[in-house]
Amino acid sequence: MSPAQPDGTRWPENGSLDPGLVEAERGRPLSLYVHVPFCRVRCGYCDFNTYTVGFGPGAQVGDYAPSVLSEASLAARVMAEAGLPDRAAETVFFGGGTPTMLDAAELSEILAGLRERIGIAAGAEVTLEANPDTVTRGDLRVLADAGFTRVSFGMQSAVPAILATLDRTHVPERVPLVIEWAKDAGLSTSVDLIYGTPGESLEDWETSVRAALSYDPDHISAYALVVEEGTKMGAQVARGELPSPDPDDEATKYELADALLGGAGYAWYEISNFARVSASDRASGRASTTFEHASRHNLAYWRDWDWWGFGPGAHSHVGRMRWWNVKNPGAYAGRLHAGVSPAAAGEILGEEERELERVMLGLRTSEGVELDGLPGAASGHEGGAGCPSVSAGGRVASLIADGLVDGAAALRGRACLTLRGRLLADYVTRELRGY
Structure with missing residues (x-):
């Protein structure tokens, strides 16, 4: 906040x-x-x-x-x-x-x-x-x-x-x-x-x-x-x-x-x-x-x-809708007392935003994210276990070579960060999203 x-x-x-x-x-x-x-x-x-x-x-x-x-x-x-x-x-x-x-x-x-x-x-x-x-x-x-x-x-x-x-x-x-x-x-x-x-x-x-x-x-x-x-x-x-x-x-x-x-x-x-x-x-x-x-x-x-x-300045997220409350505690309480929502403003999340957040947030966890469908995972060649993400020349292959993504997990179809990758998680996210 x-x-x-x-x-x-x-x-x-x-x-x-x-x-x-x-x-x-x-x-x-x-x-x-x-x-x-x-x-x-x-x-x-x-x-x-x-x-x-x-x-x-x-x-x-x-x-x-x-x-x-x-x-x-x-x-x-x-x-x-x-x-x-x-x-x-x-x-x-x-x-x-x-x-x-x-x-x-x-x-x-x-x-x-x-x-x-x-x-x-x-x-x-x-x-x-x-x-x-x-x-x-x-x-x-x-x-x-x-x-x-x-x-x-x-x-x-x-x-x-x-x-x-x-x-x-x-x-x-x-x-x-x-x-x-x-x-x-x-x-x-x-x-x-x-x-x-x-x-x-x-x-x-x-x-x-x-x-x-x-x-x-x-x-x-x-x-x-x-x-x-x-x-x-x-x-x-x-x-x-x-x-x-x-x-x-x-x-x-x-x-x-x-x-x-x-x-x-x-x-x-x-x-x-x-x-x-x-x-x-x-x-x-x-x-x-x-x-x-x-x-x-x-x-x-x-x-x-x-x-x-709940509370002044708190954010909420339901489905594709996200909103945030007024920040001033007095204004927050006053709106509720008057029977009015304390929400100040919000946004509707598009599919591209939802997908970016899915990758960015999921990648921060030890379970990582599925590589299938990620722009940065496609390279035009088949890799191990039928996974295109680890083929020569692919972005994931480069991330593995740089010590940022775990190679064994990638062969199982998931992008999971190494210790070095955790320090550069934003960069890995951009690579996997094809930016």
């Missing part, structure tokens, strides 16, 4: 969806996202739609649930009127901002309201993002009792100086404590790490990865820092107060993380996401994208599920 929303077509005030564009016959699963736009402190690198102040009734901590649930009622009505079948959500994700700025009772109220209005499937994954210093042992027990199944802690780094540069408010010692509390409550655990912070050495990054591993979470995300225009850090870099992240340094740090995580029993299932491999995963021979601890909500985006995003 960058500061500037994309251009788009004005959305109907009643929020209606075109029955001809929702593609109900495809039977895609449904996911829900709840954006909580409140933070205690706005981190210098963050360009998400977040605020450190409230905006009045329905748009402030302690009084936010009615607005979200009003949108949930609208969503249920709109999807039914568009002819979509009843679908209980397979995943729910509370993100932000800092969702744990809301107390456990308000978060539980929202989850209960979503279950009542839209439905949450038995065995659904329900994730909450949390800052380590805005959650207590008691909170986590209440949330687990309410139906949350997973918590993702914003660890970012184990080095105090790096946390200070990122404007994080917790101390490193808090992270293992909250992970222990979450495990005791029966919740699956995940930690987020960021690499490439100005001033971070390779040793700093190794310290952070090894610390995260020592806490034995079920899942670890490792994201490269991107300095966004309009942020505090963006201004600091522009003024020369902080150095800009170095892509080569970030590549080295990613390779280190991959080695350390792989050696500790975690497998990548998406470029920035690693799941702990359980004994049942090994026994069943499951692919990494179906590992017990892989985030099903993350995979929902990469697999082109439908999702509805």
Whole structure:
């Protein structure tokens, strides 16, 4: 959710969806996202739609649930009127901002309201993002009792100086404590790490990865820092107060993380996401994208599920339709109070856009994408196993030769990224799309 929303077509005030564009016959699963736009402190690198102040009734901590649930009622009505079948959500994700700025009772109220209005499937994954210093042992027990199944802690780094540069408010010692509390409550655990912070050495990054591993979470995300225009850090870099992240340094740090995580029993299932491999995963021979601890909500985006995003600035995607809400929390709450959809604008995705996204998103996962039908896979000669993609002179053959695409997977008809390929995923996508 960058500061500037994309251009788009004005959305109907009643929020209606075109029955001809929702593609109900495809039977895609449904996911829900709840954006909580409140933070205690706005981190210098963050360009998400977040605020450190409230905006009045329905748009402030302690009084936010009615607005979200009003949108949930609208969503249920709109999807039914568009002819979509009843679908209980397979995943729910509370993100932000800092969702744990809301107390456990308000978060539980929202989850209960979503279950009542839209439905949450038995065995659904329900994730909450949390800052380590805005959650207590008691909170986590209440949330687990309410139906949350997973918590993702914003660890970012184990080095105090790096946390200070990122404007994080917790101390490193808090992270293992909250992970222990979450495990005791029966919740699956995940930690987020960021690499490439100005001033971070390779040793700093190794310290952070090894610390995260020592806490034995079920899942670890490792994201490269991107300095966004309009942020505090963006201004600091522009003024020369902080150095800009170095892509080569970030590549080295990613390779280190991959080695350390792989050696500790975690497998990548998406470029920035690693799941702990359980004994049942090994026994069943499951692919990494179906590992017990892989985030099903993350995979929902990469697999082109439908999702509805609730909250200021949240994006939604149903069939070929995509739209986004107004960003100001007061305007969001006001529109819902007036019985009007909070959607600001949207777009209708064409077949070419859908296909590009399918390749781009699918390629980011360890299962990759089918080569059949991709422009960059055709070369006019038959390759191994009848696959034209690996023949001499083809783009895929070049990608294999360059160490970007796995040759054995290509012979089976799929494009799967190597470690080097993960670092150049955008380039591989362009090649496969024939650009």
